[in-house]
Amino acid sequence: MSSIAIKENLVYTRTPLMTEKVLSFCPGCGHGVVHRVIMEVIEEMGLQDKTIGVAPVGCAVLAYEFMNVDMQEAAHGRAPALGTAIKRLNPDKTVFTYQGDGDLAAIGTAETFHACNRGENIVMFFVNNGIYGMTGGQMAPTSLEGMKTATSPYGRDVSTMGHPLKITELLAQLPGTYMVARHSVHTPANVRKFKKAVRKAFENQLEKKGTSLLEIVSNCNSGWKMTPTDANKWMEEHMFAEFPLGDIKMDGQLVQK
Numbered sequence: 001m002s003s004i005a006i007k008e009n010l011v012y013t014r015t016p017l018m019t020e021k022v023l024s025f026c027p028g029c030g031h032g033v034v035h036r037v038i039m040e041v042i043e044e045m046g047l048q049d050k051t052i053g054v055a056p057v058g059c060a061v062l063a064y065e066f067m068n069v070d071m072q073e074a075a076h077g078r079a080p081a082l083g084t085a086i087k088r089l090n091p092d093k094t095v096f097t098y099q100g101d102g103d104l105a106a107i108g109t110a111e112t113f114h115a116c117n118r119g120e121n122i123v124m125f126f127v128n129n130g131i132y133g134m135t136g137g138q139m140a141p142t143s144l145e146g147m148k149t150a151t152s153p154y155g156r157d158v159s160t161m162g163h164p165l166k167i168t169e170l171l172a173q174l175p176g177t178y179m180v181a182r183h184s185v186h187t188p189a190n191v192r193k194f195k196k197a198v199r200k201a202f203e204n205q206l207e208k209k210g211t212s213l214l215e216i217v218s219n220c221n222s223g224w225k226m227t228p229t230d231a232n233k234w235m236e237e238h239m240f241a242e243f244p245l246g247d248i249k250m251d252g253q254l255v256q257k
């Protein structure tokens with residue numbers, strides 16, 4: 001009897017830099033995809049043994065459970081300060097921070113601005129879902145005008161609650177930032193674009209270029225009280241209008257629009 005060898009065409013395998021733990025994120029949330037892409041790039045660049053990630057509280061709080069590289073927990077908002085210390089003490093390590101918008105653009109504003117202004121040679125990931133996700137959907141500086149949140153139930157009124165904060169554009173103005181871009185991971189094409197940017201950001205660090213900041217606009221379907229599909233649609237229509245995707249600063253130069 002002849003045996004027929006069936007040749008399988010393997011198109012995808014999970015990176016071993018993602019642990020086997022089941023992700024604790026809500027189905028449809030962008031955090032898990034962002035985690036995976038960062039880990040894939042670190043694996044592809046062969047940096048797994050020299051990478052240290054820093055994640056604070058927020059939905060990223062358990063990143064150390066999912067990312068199979070050395071991780072350090074930071075107090076709320078303080079990841080860029082801790083990342084600064086880790087990189088300065090271990091200049092041969094590759095260091096990244098991973099923060100939400102409540103963390104990076106509210107409680108950690110000072111740490112964020114000064115790390116970027118000093119041009120710390122780290123990669124900063126900023127997942128902007130327009131609210132404080134983990135704690136139940138409270139208003140963040142990035143919440144849109146009119147957006148209903150747990151603490152703005154009638155919608156964000158800019159006359160009393162301020163305007164949505166485009167912190168990424170502000171950070172791009174600082175001389176220490178070398179690369180600043182805004183991405184999303186809600187379609188395969190966007191994931192591919194984001195992955196290229198992640199690689200470039202880590203290459204910048206290896207070349208000692210200064211701070212590379214990648215914002216990822218993400219849905220928070222449970223916090224926004226929508227299905228994952230509706231949340232992605234809402235994100236495209238509303239979040240991208242306020243937070244347009246694209247490069248903001250490349251190779252130390254602001255991108256002309």
Ligand SMILES: Cc1ncc(C[n+]2csc(CCOP(=O)(O)OP(=O)(O)O)c2C)c(N)n1
Pocket residue numbers: 057058059060076099100101102103104127129131132133134135140
């Ligand atoms: C010093 C301090 N203040 C407040 C909290 C409560 N807290 C935990 S997570 C969080 C919100 C995080 O929101 P964000 O950074 O936007 O991340 P997301 O959960 O949306 O990904 C807050 C306020 C805390 N843990 N520590």
